Amino acid sequence: MTKTSGTLPPRWRPTAVRWPDSRPLLVWNQADPTGGESCSPLVLGDEVSFAVDRDRRCVGVWQGNRRLPCAERARLDPWALGALCPRCARVKDSLTAADQLGDATPHRLFLIHHGDAAIALAVTPAERAHQTVLEAGVLASLALYEGTASAVRHTADILRSALRLPDRVRAPLRRAARARPGDAYQRADDLVAARQVALHHWRQFSTPLPKSTPVDHAETYRLPDQGLRPDAELSPLMDTAAVSGRLVCVVGTDLYLENVQRGLVLVDGRRMFGWGMRTALSSLGFTAATRPVADRVAMPPEVPGRLAHRQPG
Structure with a gap:
């Protein structure tokens, strides 16, 4: 995902949104199992556009400074959140648990x-x-x-x-x-x-x-005090689907795109991870499916964790 005038890294797949130095970056892993990692800045106000170009596959697990490629190069379901197959997800959990044993770092x-x-x-x-x-x-x-x-x-x-x-x-x-x-x-x-x-x-x-x-x-996310009320959210991506819009806010791994056709669209970045992608001209429009935003309801007056309204006892 880049500005309309830019180009995507060749044969790479998006895998994460990270926030080094309080700035969002879209992380890419090379499709080649022996390949490395690259990053693209997510700049608020930029016009961004992309199209799904290839199938969606597991990108493997990072251990320290090296990537452990997925042994099966497993295909991922469009509904999956994230870029790991079940096997690699278990490997990641095992590596995390091993790292935590005797971890003396603060x-x-x-x-x-x-x-x-x-x-x-x-x-x-x-x-x-x-x-x-x-x-x-x-x-x-x-x-x-x-x-x-x-x-x-x-x-x-x-x-x-x-x-x-x-x-x-x-x-x-x-x-x-x-x-x-x-x-x-x-x-x-x-x-x-x-x-x-x-x-x-x-x-x-x-x-x-x-x-x-x-x-x-x-303020880091550019989330206004009056809030954001997206008109729709991106459905799971399918082959050849195109997405375009002006990036108005990034919160965690969620991107908010303003599109002339669809209004304000919430894009769960995890839906993109693992897909092969290519730059798309904004003239292609927004062909990816969207759906109503989930759980657009008022919160109950007492939500677990609302400590500010509880008294010690």
Whole structure:
């Protein structure tokens, strides 16, 4: 995916959206199993267009600085989220679990704000904590604690249970919350209040939380206070489908494209991963299928994880 005037890397497939230096990049892996990795910036305001050119295949797993190619070069279903076949997904999980054994590198525990969908907890390596939070589409965050991986995960498990926080917040709820994100001051107040509730429970088993300041991420995404209300979302891609529009916002791995024909379209970047693609002229229009946006409903007044509305007890 590039500007209309650009060209896509030859024989490459998109595999991820990453946020180094607080800027979104579309990551590409070479179709050749021995190939490497490249990146294209996702620049807000650019006109972007692409068309599916080949079948969708698993791109294999990265281990350190080398890629382990998919042994079967497995085809992926258009409905799959991500660019890994089941076998490679298991390999990735095994590699992650092995890396976590005896991991002494600093990790960080965050309270994360997903708008009115929920407040939750997240654990991430300290050295790339900010990037990981952005890749998860978090609207605001507040660091609670830093320590070894095992200590931070143990702390997270205890707090998650004590505070009845959700294990995960479903993507449709996170996206619906972006229609009414509020402002940075509201999110900061929520996180500070949540920290006070967490502090009450923390004293029962550990040292008090260090003081920290909420960090808001909506401006990084260019998510306006009044929110974004897409007219449609991209359906699973099919061969020869074309997509075009002006990039107005990127939140995590979600892209928001403004298109004359379709209006504001939500593109789940994971739907693109693994497809062979080529640059498409914007004159081809938007031929890919779209569908109504999921879960465009008001949140119930008490959503698990809304700590700002709970009192210590």
